[in-house]
Amino acid sequence: MRYDKGHKEQTRQRIVEAASERFRADGIDAVGVVSLMGDVGLTQGGFYNHFPSKEDLVRECVASGTAAATQRMADGVAASRGEGYRALVNSYLSADHRDNPASGCVAASLSSELARRPEETRVVFTEGVDGMVELIASTLPDSVRGKRRRLLATAVLSSMVGTLSLSRAVADAGMSDELLTVGRQSALALIEAG
Incomplete structure (x- = not known):
């Protein structure tokens, strides 16, 4: 059987997209090659036509996932018409982001x-x-100038990732919402104190 030009790259991209979602939703170790390939309608043997190992796939998913998260943040900032950091924090620490880990931030x-x-x-x-x-x-x-700019950005990212992780982990919905609210307030206060 002959495939159209670009078929192999399209198949590889389908594997990366499916794996990225599954890894973020279920965890890396919980996702096996057999079930992953079943998700994209291929056999386990077909996997090795695209990746030497599962770890190579993990690396590609991490690279594409962090790039996608950064792009989503950049798009939100661009659409914000004003204080981009406020839009970024509010979007990242939203109930929608919390409730959709499969399409969310890898971090x-x-x-x-x-x-x-x-x-x-x-x-x-x-x-x-x-x-x-x-x-x-x-x-x-x-x-916010000089080295302080990067230090503050690092602190804000750390705060947001930690807040989102905790909000997903707790079993109490009210506490989860409270974590997001307080996390947004804290990240914005940190920025505004500069």
């Missing part, structure tokens, strides 16, 4: 798991986190 969904992955995977994640920090830094008020 909030997978950072605890990524801490135990091979160094090559953590390097890819580090690069993605650096991009998020740089984006946040670009939205800060002009009064």
Whole structure:
């Protein structure tokens, strides 16, 4: 059987998209190659036509996932007409983001798991986190200058990721909402104190 030009790359992209969602929703270790390939209508053997190992897929998912999260944040900032940092914080720490981990930020969904992955995977994640920090830094008020800009952006990202992770983990819906509310207030106060 002959496939159209670009078929292999399209199939690879389908695998990455399905894996990215499954990893963020279920966790990396909970997703097996067999079930993942079943999700995209392929066999386990077909997986190895695209990736040498599951860890190579994990790295690609982390790279594409952090890039997508950064782009979503940038799009929100661009559409905000004003204080971009406010739109970024409010969107990131929203009930919608909390309730949809499969399409959300890799850092909030997978950072605890990524801490135990091979160094090559953590390097890819580090690069993605650096991009998020740089984006946040670009939205800060002009009064925040020099090294303080990056330090503040790092603190804001850390606060947002931690808040979102906790809001997903607690069993009490009211507490989850409260965590998001207080997290938004705290991140914005941190920025505005500059």
